[in-house]
Amino acid sequence: MKITDYLNKYISSLENKTIIITGANSGIGFEVAKMAAFKKGHVVLAGRNKQKILDAMEDIKKDIPDAKLDYLIFDQASFASIENFVDSILKDYPNFDSLFLNAGILKPKQETFTEDGFPLVVGTNFYGVYHLLNKLYPHIKDTETEKRILIEGSLIARWSTYKSNKYDLIRASSTQFKSYNISKIGVENLFYHYAVNNQNPNLKFLLSEPGICKTDIIKNFPEWIKAPANWVLRVFTHSPQKGGLTSLHLLSEKHHNGDIMIPRGLFSINGLPRTKSKFSHRTKKHQQIIADGELIIKSKKE
Numbered sequence: 001m002k003i004t005d006y007l008n009k010y011i012s013s014l015e016n017k018t019i020i021i022t023g024a025n026s027g028i029g030f031e032v033a034k035m036a037a038f039k040k041g042h043v044v045l046a047g048r049n050k051q052k053i054l055d056a057m058e059d060i061k062k063d064i065p066d067a068k069l070d071y072l073i074f075d076q077a078s079f080a081s082i083e084n085f086v087d088s089i090l091k092d093y094p095n096f097d098s099l100f101l102n103a104g105i106l107k108p109k110q111e112t113f114t115e116d117g118f119p120l121v122v123g124t125n126f127y128g129v130y131h132l133l134n135k136l137y138p139h140i141k142d143t144e145t146e147k148r149i150l151i152e153g154s155l156i157a158r159w160s161t162y163k164s165n166k167y168d169l170i171r172a173s174s175t176q177f178k179s180y181n182i183s184k185i186g187v188e189n190l191f192y193h194y195a196v197n198n199q200n201p202n203l204k205f206l207l208s209e210p211g212i213c214k215t216d217i218i219k220n221f222p223e224w225i226k227a228p229a230n231w232v233l234r235v236f237t238h239s240p241q242k243g244g245l246t247s248l249h250l251l252s253e254k255h256h257n258g259d260i261m262i263p264r265g266l267f268s269i270n271g272l273p274r275t276k277s278k279f280s281h282r283t284k285k286h287q288q289i290i291a292d293g294e295l296i297i298k299s300k301k302e
Contacts, residue, residue, distance in 0.1 A: 003241055006272065007035060012252045014041030018096045019251055020089065022046045022074055023103030025056040028152070028210050031244040032100060034060050036251065037067035044093060046085065047103070048075035076103045076128035078115040086135045098148040098251045099136075101129055104183075108174050117300060121174040125183035129190055130293055137194065146202050150250050151191045153209045153260070154184040155268055161185075164288045169296055186289050193290050195258040204257040206250045210243030211263035211270045238263075238270035246273040 019036050023029040024045035033043045037060055047053045053071045060067050072088050075081035089096060104125045114123035129151070140147055160181035162168065169186075172179040188207065195205035246261040255261075255275075265271025 003035075003245075006245065007038060007248075010253075011035070011039055011248060014039040014252055016042075017098070017252075018042045018044065018093055019098045019100065020044040020046060020072070020093060020096055021100045021102060022076065025049065025052040028213060028240045028244045028247065029100070029102040030056055030059075031239075031241040032102070032247050032251075033069075034064070035241070035244060035248050037064050037069065039248075039252065040068075041251075042068045042070070044070045044072055044096075046072045046074040048073065048077075048081070074103070075115075076132070077105075077120060077124045079128075079131050080115065082128060082132045083135055086132065086139075089136070090139055095145065097146065098150060100150045100152070100247060100251065101132065102152045102247070103128070104152065104187075105174075106180050107177070111174050119170070119172060119174045119179060121179040122169055122172060122183045122186070125180070126169075126186035126190075126289075126293060127297060129187055130290075130297070133190060133194060140203060141198075141200060143200065143202050146204070148204045148206055148251065148255075149194070150206045150208055150247060151187060152247065153188045153191065153207045155209055155211065155262075156181055157184045157188045162289045164292065166292045166296060169289070169292055182289075186293060189287055189289050193287065198257055201257075204255060204259075206255060206258075207260045208247040208250050209260070209262040209268065210240075210246055211265070211268055212237040213240045213243035242270070242272075249273045 014036055019041050021029050021033050021043065024033045025047040033045055033056070036043050045053050045056060050073060057069045057071065060069060072085060073081070074085040105121055108120055112120040114120055114127070116123065118127050162182055162185045168182050172182055191205055191207045198205055246263065250259065250261050260276040261273050262268045262276050263271040264274040
């Protein structure tokens with residue numbers, strides 16, 4: 001099925017809906033932003049590089065001239081930027097309908113640290129989302145209108161483990177895949193933590209999994225591995241646009257707090273969206289990572 005046919009047949013209009021998307025200037029975030037704009041949503045693109053966001057908005061406008069777009073500056077590797085981002089949401093978009101937490105990093109060229117001193121990958125993907133939700137949740141937990149918090153998961157979390165070793169959260173090298181795997185376990189457990197403790201029927205915590213998509217996420221890989229990696233991605237995976245359909249469905253259709261949406265293909269690597277039973281067992285396995293993360297953040301501040 002063509003993407004446009006799917007959008008027309010299975011995705012409801014997002015007219016009068018405000019959707020904020022982090023990491024929206026490229027990859028899945030960009031594709032979801034574009035498809036949401038196609039369905040007439042008011043899309044707020046959030047990213048750390050203003051020019052790249054403006055370029056992304058211009059690209060969307062080329063295909064969707066009447067797209068309703070805004071932007072916010074947001075760097076998930078900086079607690080200060082995260083706090084400014086939350087303040088901007090509460091000030092400028094207090095009645096937002098959905099927030100899609102999509103921003104993340106896979107593997108930098110060399111070890112780098114966040115502004116707050118955490119290894120870049122775990123610091124951005126896990127601690128950044130942790131801090132954002134910690135700051136935003138008190139302001140939305142009693143919302144009287146529906147709000148959806150959508151978190152981008154990864155099938156890699158199924159094949160990874162966290163052995164309650166706090167050192168993995170502060171010493172795992174960002175140049176190793178282990179760091180990314182741990183960060184995605186953390187993100188999925190944040191989803192579970194908030195969803196299972198949420199008692200407000202108007203507030204929904206949701207998890208999307210895009211499968212494996214051909215994006216520019218491997219741009220920092222060594223040159224010798226890029227060619228075979230691109231071949232594998234091209235042959236066995238699907239496009240970022242198709243991968244973004246799971247997220248778009250969660251943003252637009254009727255869903256319950258705790259719902260997880262994954263591709264319906266073999267091993268969920270690719271395919272059109274399907275809803276998985278909420279609170280999948282893998283989101284329960286490593287809840288200790290939340291307590292460990294909180295302890296580490298507190299120790300950093302002291």
